[in-house]
Amino acid sequence: MAIEIPEFIIPLLPWIRGVVGLSLVGVIFVGAMGAVWLERKLSADIQSRMGPCRVGKYGLLQLVADAIKLFTKEDLRPLNADRLLFNNATIFMMGSVFLMLVAIPVGAVFINGVEYPLAVTQMDISVLYIEAMSALTIFGIFMVAYGSNNKYSLLGAFRNFARMVGYEVPLGITVVSVAIMSGSLNIVDISRSQGMLWNIFLQPLGCFVFFVSLMADMGRLPFDQNESEEELIAGWITEYCGMRFGLGFFAEYIHMILGSFLVALLFLGGWNVPGFVANNPVLGLIAPTAFLLIKVVFVLMVIIGLRWAVPRFRIDQVVDLSWKKLFPLSLLNLVWAVGLGLYLYPGA
Amino acid sequence: MSGIIDSYIPVAIFLVMALIMPPMTMFIVKQLSPRSKAANKYTTYESGSVPTGTARIQFNVEYYLYAIAFVIFDVEVLFLYPWTTVFKGHGITSIALIEMFAFIFILLFGYIYLWKKGALTWVK
Incomplete structure (x- = not known):
């Protein structure tokens, strides 16, 4: 049976969810700091270095020190920069990740055998919505790069643009082929429908295409042609310094965490583990969320590890990979998903 | 969960948050950070040489x-x-x-x- 809710609260419920959900913003910022720390430690391990180890135990306070530094740095804007674009780009970058965060379930609790996903809001089209909000980042990046009136930044912006447009299409098609299996565009329903069999086993090709496209979408190495420290001097953020850079940097890491959530929810079964039934009241409260977070950290570590294992592609290779390889592969996966759907649910 | 509009109310709340949070952060930075004036500081970076023209090119x-x-x-x-x-x-x-x-x-x-x-x- 479900929990009883007093009658008068029901119209207020979305407002309460929204305001309480704002605490998630704080959580995700701490998570992003954790991800930065993890990346620095992991990359140090891969390269046989120490990584941060002076500030605090295991260098855990390094990020706090960095934050203090960013807060006390002068806010510089080149004289010939476009003020409007340059100043407001962070709103787009932060807005993109915040609005993604609203629709992503960060876990679930089972109370008396009834499942309650821990999402700030649930909508019928949340997968489409999340994808749309994720694509908003490109506006922020383009505003910074075009606004700062720097040639390196301009090159970075155009590269970013060419990359993003190529990878949105395979990303969209793989999401469609996942949504077919559950017959819903609600990410909670998609996650729920993978109770017994995860989508990664049903559509390994789709998972591969989705993961590669997501890496490109997030601008992670080997797909960070917009940054290219060696050739473009950090590309789109050449002129972005101090806390403005900090905000963009944080947005990028939050985007990475939310991307890992997407992989876990769409392909790795979300909070489901085959054979696990939440009949124990305490376990039902903790275990599903813990399962999801373990999967997310696993995906995160794969993403970080890939950064230090694969060199950056050239821009023409990137564009070729998306249009000539991933796009046909995603269509192939769509056909496979349709066939599988017809086979698994005959006469539906 | 009544109606589609209800599920977008949290979105609106987060949107407001996203609109105020970066300017607020920059306001705090403005209070804390030092400021000094030097003409060369405000040019765009072009590998150390004096920038030629703008980046508004074909x-x-x-x-x-x-x-x-x-x-x-x-x-x-x-x-x-x-x-x-x-x-x-x-x-x-x-x-x-x-x-x-x-x-x-x-x-x-x-x-x-x-x-x-x-x-x-x-x-x-």
């Missing part, structure tokens, strides 16, 4: 061709989304399937045309 057309191709195929993907929800359990599986594959098939011609024309090949 640019490689290559990038725009990809953008045009993108518009076609992204709209295609958008049309696929409603189809996913009626794929099973609505009794129109076969007709929806045939229609959607006809749709994708027609667009595939455009894709092959682009490929053959060399629009998807990066000009060196």
Whole structure:
């Protein structure tokens, strides 16, 4: 049976969810700091270095020190920069990740055998919505790069643009082929429908295409042609310094965490583990969320590890990979998903 | 969960948060950070030499061709989304399937045309 809710609260419920959900913003910022720390430690391990180890135990306070530094740095804007674009780009970058965060379930609790996903809001089209909000980042990046009136930044912006447009299409098609299996565009329903069999086993090709496209979408190495420290001097953020850079940097890491959530929810079964039934009241409260977070950290570590294992592609290779390889592969996966759907649910 | 509007109220709350948070952070930075004036500081970075001209230049057309191709195929993907929800359990599986594959098939011609024309090949 479900929990009883007093009658008068029901119209207020979305407002309460929204305001309480704002605490998630704080959580995700701490998570992003954790991800930065993890990346620095992991990359140090891969390269046989120490990584941060002076500030605090295991260098855990390094990020706090960095934050203090960013807060006390002068806010510089080149004289010939476009003020409007340059100043407001962070709103787009932060807005993109915040609005993604609203629709992503960060876990679930089972109370008396009834499942309650821990999402700030649930909508019928949340997968489409999340994808749309994720694509908003490109506006922020383009505003910074075009606004700062720097040639390196301009090159970075155009590269970013060419990359993003190529990878949105395979990303969209793989999401469609996942949504077919559950017959819903609600990410909670998609996650729920993978109770017994995860989508990664049903559509390994789709998972591969989705993961590669997501890496490109997030601008992670080997797909960070917009940054290219060696050739473009950090590309789109050449002129972005101090806390403005900090905000963009944080947005990028939050985007990475939310991307890992997407992989876990769409392909790795979300909070489901085959054979696990939440009949124990305490376990039902903790275990599903813990399962999801373990999967997310696993995906995160794969993403970080890939950064230090694969060199950056050239821009023409990137564009070729998306249009000539991933796009046909995603269509192939769509056909496979349709066939599988017809086979698994005959006469539906 | 009553109505579609209700599920977007938290979105509005988060949007307001996203609108105020970065300017607020920059305001705090303005209070804390030092300021000094030097003319050279405010030029754009061009590997140390004095910047020549602005960055508002004519640019490689290559990038725009990809953008045009993108518009076609992204709209295609958008049309696929409603189809996913009626794929099973609505009794129109076969007709929806045939229609959607006809749709994708027609667009595939455009894709092959682009490929053959060399629009998807990066000009060196």
